[in-house]
Amino acid sequence: xxxxxxxxxxxxxxxGLSSDPAQLETWGAELERLARIVAAPExxxxxxxxxxxxxxxxEALAKIGEKLELSYPMRSFATVLARHGRIDDLPAVAEAYRxxxxxxxxxxxxxxxxxxxxxxxxLARIVAGLEAISHKKILPTxxxxxxxxxxxxxxxxxxxxxxxxxxxxxxxxxxxAG
Amino acid sequence: xxRQSLHTIxxxxxxxxxxxxxxxxxxxxxxxxxxxxxxxxxNFGLFLWVIRYFGGPQISAFFTNRAKSIRETASRSETALKxxxxxxxxxxxxxxxxxxxxxxxxxxxxxxxxxxxxxLDELARETAERIKRDSAISVNAAREGGQRRLxxxxxxxxxxxxxELVKRDFQPADQARLLDRFVAKLGEEAPR
Numbered sequence: 001x002x003x004x005x006x007x008x009x010x011x012x013x014x015x016g017l018s019s020d021p022a023q024l025e026t027w028g029a030e031l032e033r034l035a036r037i038v039a040a041p042e043x044x045x046x047x048x049x050x051x052x053x054x055x056x057x058x059e060a061l062a063k064i065g066e067k068l069e070l071s072y073p074m075r076s077f078a079t080v081l082a083r084h085g086r087i088d089d090l091p092a093v094a095e096a097y098r099x100x101x102x103x104x105x106x107x108x109x110x111x112x113x114x115x116x117x118x119x120x121x122x123l124a125r126i127v128a129g130l131e132a133i134s135h136k137k138i139l140p141t142x143x144x145x146x147x148x149x150x151x152x153x154x155x156x157x158x159x160x161x162x163x164x165x166x167x168x169x170x171x172x173x174x175x176x177a178g
Numbered sequence: 179x180x181r182q183s184l185h186t187i188x189x190x191x192x193x194x195x196x197x198x199x200x201x202x203x204x205x206x207x208x209x210x211x212x213x214x215x216x217x218x219x220x221n222f223g224l225f226l227w228v229i230r231y232f233g234g235p236q237i238s239a240f241f242t243n244r245a246k247s248i249r250e251t252a253s254r255s256e257t258a259l260k261x262x263x264x265x266x267x268x269x270x271x272x273x274x275x276x277x278x279x280x281x282x283x284x285x286x287x288x289x290x291x292x293x294x295x296x297x298l299d300e301l302a303r304e305t306a307e308r309i310k311r312d313s314a315i316s317v318n319a320a321r322e323g324g325q326r327r328l329x330x331x332x333x334x335x336x337x338x339x340x341x342e343l344v345k346r347d348f349q350p351a352d353q354a355r356l357l358d359r360f361v362a363k364l365g366e367e368a369p370r
Contacts, residue, residue: 122357129364151356163360173337177330
């Protein structure tokens with residue numbers, strides 16, 4: 001809970017640095033790349049180790065930023081996080097930043113699971129339906145799960161819309177069992 | 179008291195030893211003599227007087243004490259006898275009371291036994307009814323459980339068969355129809 005609050009505070013500070021949507025999107029992408037690197041098991045262990053001095057961690061994070069060719073504000077932001085001993089919170093900050101940016105841009109992310117890859121037209125129709133429900137632009141993420149047999153399962157803003165054939169069969173079996 | 183006893187002993191010894199002197203003297207040939215008789219009589223009288231004078235009070239006191247203790251013993255015996263008689267009376271009363279108590283207890287016991295038998299009879303009837311009811315409930319539960327398990331097994335088998343059939347015969351058109359329905363449903367849920 002505390003980590004989440006801290007992450008939101010840092011994310012809000014980063015969002016406050018610019019009002020240009022394109023710039024904010026770029027920073028979001030950079031922040032996610034940096035968070036993925038930091039969250040990698042071998043690197044996260046090193047950053048969590050008390051045997052490594054905070055200054056060394058800060059320097060390492062700066063070098064990672066250089067290698068990833070991050071923008072200057074993002075490298076500065078990473079340095080601030082490292083100086084405050086918040087490197088472990090970087091994935092949470094990236095997540096909070098993504099959520100806040102989505103809210104700012106009036107958009108939502110949806111996970112769509114199909115039994116087999118859908119056509120573009122099908123995907124567009126479902127995304128349009130989801131946009132009509134949420135009144136937001138939908139950023140779809142596709143998953144495949146053959147166990148669904150047919151239909152689709154959508155997860156959007158914490159809700160699950162299950163239109164799969166496997167679920168219908170399971171429901172029918174439950175009804176038969178009484 | 180000790181001094182008086184000493185005097186008594188000295189007097190007795192003196193009276194006893196005086197005739198011994200006379201007996202020890204070698205006398206003439208034994209023959210009756212008035213003098214000797216008088217001597218003996220006087221001597222015996224003295225003996226009686228000395229005995230009475232010195233031993234009389236002690237003997238009297240001894241017999242007085244003895245009579246007193248005998249009277250006391252007799253009195254105690256009499257008291258004990260009275261106590262024993264009173265105890266005997268109490269025992270008799272108690273025995274009579276116990277007899278009546280025994281008859282009363284026997285009557286109570288008979289009443290209680292009859293009550294308990296009746297109570298046990300009622301309990302046995304209730305238990306039998308309860309066992310009957312429980313058995314009926316258990317039988318019903320077992321029957322319903324069996325029916326439920328059978329329904330579940332049938333439903334599971336049906337679902338498995340349906341799954342196999344659907345998998346085998348599922349066509350792209352079916353998927354398109356499912357997605358159409360899904361989109362239509364989304365449209366219904368969209369706030370107007």
